[in-house]
Amino acid sequence: MIKKKSLWFLAIFLLLLAGIVTLLFFLPKNQAKKDIQKMTTVSSTGSSHWEEKETSSQSKVELLPNENxxxxxxxxxxxxxxxxxxxxxxxxxxxxxxxxxxxxxxxxxxxxxxxxxxxxxxxxxxxxxxxxxxxxxxxxxxxxxxxxxxxxxxxxxxxxxxxxxxxxxxxxxxxxxxxxxxxxxxxxxxxxxxxxxxxxxxxxxxxxxxxxxxxxxxxxxxxxxxxxxxxxxxxxxxxxxxxxxxxxxxxxxxxxxxxxxxxxxxxxxxxxxxxxxxxxxxxxxxxxxxxxxxxxxxxxxxxxxxxxxxxxxxxxxxxxxx
Incomplete structure (x- = not known):
């Protein structure tokens, strides 16, 4: 009876440990993925945080083609x-x-x-x-x-x-x-x-x-x-x-x-x-x-x-x- 209880507690312990591992390793990756998705989502102004970062480090030359x-x-x-x-x-x-x-x-x-x-x-x-x-x-x-x-x-x-x-x-x-x-x-x-x-x-x-x-x-x-x-x-x-x-x-x-x-x-x-x-x-x-x-x-x-x-x-x- 004692042996069965020990095995039961061991099983619960392993499940808890697995949960902790998931929290430590998988959740941050998912969060990072969400952050990247957020950065590349176009805002209402037509630009993104990622795009702003790119254009701020690279000067783009503007031309204004016009027949008028x-x-x-x-x-x-x-x-x-x-x-x-x-x-x-x-x-x-x-x-x-x-x-x-x-x-x-x-x-x-x-x-x-x-x-x-x-x-x-x-x-x-x-x-x-x-x-x-x-x-x-x-x-x-x-x-x-x-x-x-x-x-x-x-x-x-x-x-x-x-x-x-x-x-x-x-x-x-x-x-x-x-x-x-x-x-x-x-x-x-x-x-x-x-x-x-x-x-x-x-x-x-x-x-x-x-x-x-x-x-x-x-x-x-x-x-x-x-x-x-x-x-x-x-x-x-x-x-x-x-x-x-x-x-x-x-x-x-x-x-x-x-x-x-x-x-x-x-x-x-x-x-x-x-x-x-x-x-x-x-x-x-x-x-x-x-x-x-x-x-x-x-x-x-x-x-x-x-x-x-x-x-x-x-x-x-x-x-x-x-």
């Missing part, structure tokens, strides 16, 4: 000048933080030269800012005289533009790109090298890296430069040439360590292809896209080809962490 664009005048101060500029953006841009492209026109032009590119890029969801360089042409709305203009005064213009725009609430300051045509490509290179930490990427199109050699072929020393010299149909001052003679643009390129896109027409009679090829070697990380048969000014189909290359480059850079 707005164009707004936006002037920027540089010394005593008001730089005339225009923001081309997808409608509703004010409520977002979007990547920014700053477009720089070439010698003797105005921002209208870049209009087609500005509109195409804005429709893809980017903010685009274009402007008239001070003294950049006889028609510049930013004032100044071509007699006082040089790539270095234009560098000061672009510096002022960059400093102002990167502070705007709707600009994604981590994703600012510079893009320039001809002389504007040279100026964009100077600013990218000077402010590399602020620039996500650089695009040059038929960039006039030849202008340094042009100056050296024209004048052997600063003393040889007249007060006024007619160059490519425009009267320029001594200031335009004097600092080009001993400047090494290829050494400057080495300071920009991020990916660079160089677009160059193979039949450019102002900027020979060899200058773009040398730039590709000078930039630490560069890719040269040659537009077959293109001269200095691209026709519509050639411009479309350049845009395809630019869009692919921008997407690649936006996906990059550096």
């Amino acid at each position: 664009l707005v164009k707004e005048n936006f002037s920027i101060k540089r010394d005593n000048y008001d730089i005339y500029g225009q923001l081309t953006a997808p409608a509703g841009y004010q409520d977002h933080k979007l990547p920014l492209l700053i477009l720089s026109h070439g010698f003797g032009n105005t921002l209208e030269f870049m209009d087609g590119y500005a509109e195409a890029l804005a429709k893809k969801g980017y903010l685009v800012y274009s402007f008239d360089f001070v003294g950049g042409s006889q028609s510049s709305r930013s004032g100044g005289s071509m007699l006082e203009m040089s790539v270095f005064t234009e560098q000061a213009d672009l510096n002022a533009v960059l400093a102002t725009l990167k502070r705007q609430d709707y600009v994604d300051a981590n994703n600012i790109f510079l893009a320039g045509f001809s002389q504007g490509g040279v100026v964009s290179t100077l600013v990218a090298a000077e402010h590399a930490s602020d620039i996500k990427g650089l695009i040059t199109m038929n960039a006039a890296f030849v202008l340094f050699d042009d100056a050296r072929q024209l004048f052997k020393s600063k003393e040889d430069i007249p007060a006024v010299y007619n160059h490519r149909g425009s009267n320029l001052g001594k200031v335009y040439f004097e600092n080009l003679l001993d400047y090494d643009i290829y050494q400057t390129m080495t300071k920009f360590q991020k990916e660079t896109l160089i677009i160059q027409g193979t039949d450019d009679d102002i900027v020979p292809l060899s200058y773009a090829e040398r730039a590709e070697q000078a930039f630490p990380h560069a890719r040269l896209v040659k537009i077959a048969g293109a001269g200095h000014i691209l026709n519509a189909s050639q411009a479309d080809e350049a845009m395809v290359a630019a869009e692919a480059y921008l997407k690649e850079r936006l996906a990059s962490e550096n």
